[in-house]
Amino acid sequence: xxxxxxxxxxxxxxxxxxxxxxxxxxxxxxxxxxxxxxxxxxxxxxxxxxxxxxxxxxxxxxxxxxxxxxxxxxxxxxxxxxxxxxxxxxxxxxxxxxxxxxxxxxxxxxxxxxxxxxxxxxxxxxxxxxxxxxxxxxxxxxxxxxxxxxxxxxxxxxxxxxxxxxxxxxxxxxxxxxxxxxxxxxxxxxxxxxxxxxxxxxxxxxxxxxxxxxxxxxxxxxxxxxxxxxxxxxxxxxxxxxxxxxxxxxxxxx
Amino acid sequence: xxxxxxxxxxxxxxxxxxxxxxxxxxxxxxxxxxxxxxxxxxxxxxxxxxxxxxxxxxxxxxxxxxxxxxxxxxxxxxxxxxxxxxxxxxxxxxxxxxxxxxxxxxxxxxxxxxxxxxxxxxxxxxxxxxxxxxxxxxxxxxxxxxxxxxxxxxxxxxxxxxxxxxxxxxxxxxxxxxxxxxxxxxxx
Numbered sequence: 001x002x003x004x005x006x007x008x009x010x011x012x013x014x015x016x017x018x019x020x021x022x023x024x025x026x027x028x029x030x031x032x033x034x035x036x037x038x039x040x041x042x043x044x045x046x047x048x049x050x051x052x053x054x055x056x057x058x059x060x061x062x063x064x065x066x067x068x069x070x071x072x073x074x075x076x077x078x079x080x081x082x083x084x085x086x087x088x089x090x091x092x093x094x095x096x097x098x099x100x101x102x103x104x105x106x107x108x109x110x111x112x113x114x115x116x117x118x119x120x121x122x123x124x125x126x127x128x129x130x131x132x133x134x135x136x137x138x139x140x141x142x143x144x145x146x147x148x149x150x151x152x153x154x155x156x157x158x159x160x161x162x163x164x165x166x167x168x169x170x171x172x173x174x175x176x177x178x179x180x181x182x183x184x185x186x187x188x189x190x191x192x193x194x195x196x197x198x199x200x201x202x203x204x205x206x207x208x209x210x211x212x213x214x215x216x217x218x219x220x221x222x223x224x225x226x227x228x229x230x231x232x233x234x235x236x237x238x239x240x241x242x243x244x245x246x247x248x249x250x251x252x253x254x
Numbered sequence: 255x256x257x258x259x260x261x262x263x264x265x266x267x268x269x270x271x272x273x274x275x276x277x278x279x280x281x282x283x284x285x286x287x288x289x290x291x292x293x294x295x296x297x298x299x300x301x302x303x304x305x306x307x308x309x310x311x312x313x314x315x316x317x318x319x320x321x322x323x324x325x326x327x328x329x330x331x332x333x334x335x336x337x338x339x340x341x342x343x344x345x346x347x348x349x350x351x352x353x354x355x356x357x358x359x360x361x362x363x364x365x366x367x368x369x370x371x372x373x374x375x376x377x378x379x380x381x382x383x384x385x386x387x388x389x390x391x392x393x394x395x396x397x398x399x400x401x402x403x404x405x406x407x408x409x410x411x412x413x414x415x416x417x418x419x420x421x422x423x424x425x426x427x428x429x430x431x432x433x434x435x436x437x438x439x440x441x442x
């Protein structure tokens with residue numbers, strides 16, 4: 001019988017295929033497949049292995065630190081935290097000439113944003129203005145806090161100041177960063193952004209950047225600071241970024 | 255599958271040393287497995303099997319510290335990385351317009367053009383031709399099983415397919431090999 005006819009009549013079943021793949025003995029009818037498997041294995045290693053690339057050579061010399069075992073759960077946790085920080089950062093950190101949007105920056109200056117976001121806001125404010133915030137070491141609950149931190153509760157929270165229990169923003173603790181730059185009368189909810197007839201310049205004048213705000217708004221500005229009802233950015237708002245020495249022209253909002 | 259002990263029974267010790275960054279262990283892993291990985295990539299029609307082999311082992315050796323298992327598991331892990339690098343290369347080539355099939359004679363001749371070398375070269379070429387004529391997924395399964403010594407389940411994971419699908423591909427791949435051999439005589 002020709003080998004060809006053997007092949008035609010002897011297609012291996014799953015069990016035989018498995019045996020051939022694993023190198024176990026099978027019936028002689030399947031010799032062609034056995035030979036195929038053997039040839040594949042032989043041909044694959046018939047040539048010597050290639051030399052290493054430059055990058056691989058560095059690793060083979062032991063010049064690169066080998067990644068140690070990491071708990072797979074850590075990867076998920078790290079990714080989750082990174083995602084949260086990214087969303088905070090994208091929305092809050094880019095300040096530049098938008099200091100007039102006092103809702104966020106005021107909150108950041110007042111220290112009521114969560115730690116990482118608040119730090120980012122304060123850092124950005126320090127970058128564009130001469131304002132300096134006292135360093136906060138670590139997050140809440142860290143051993144680096146000053147003694148007695150948290151012992152004092154604001155009058156606003158206790159209701160002593162306004163008769164309403166709970167913090168409603170009417171009173172800001174003197175312990176919150178930026179207190180030395182805060183206006184005598186803290187903003188109230190009624191003075192929030194977007195109130196009728198208020199402009200961004202009005203709000204700018206209430207922020208630490210006030211010394212750098214222009215005297216008059218940009219003639220092209222529409223509606224001043226905007227009422228924020230559409231959730232979008234305010235209209236054309238004059239820049240409050242101080243001009244570098246030697247430049248006198250007004251800055252357009254980036 | 256043929257439980258090939260490529261580390262001479264010393265895999266556990268080599269692995270411990272490699273995870274500590276010992277150069278001799280890293281070199282041992284590379285020299286032991288790079289020929290078969292390169293062979294797999296060549297048979298899969300990789301355009302740059304040598305470069306791709308290095309990429310595979312850069313990935314393997316950077317992460318060897320996190321590997322836990324025996325030699326079979328390690329080999330499976332290496333081939334999974336190799337297969338995915340191969341897929342990446344294929345996708346890159348597809349995106350690049352005008353990339354054609356491998357040029358003929360990519361398989362460099364042995365330095366000594368003795369008869370044995372010629373015969374081996376012909377055999378390699380023949381095997382590659384056979385593999386080329388398989389459906390790509392069938393070829394992937396057969397080569398991962400034969401060269402990577404991977405189980406059905408490991409191949410399924412590497413390819414992102416179900417176990418049932420891999421079994422079917424394996425079965426059809428073997429039958430296709432049989433049909434080729436039947437049509438063309440027994441070339442092996």
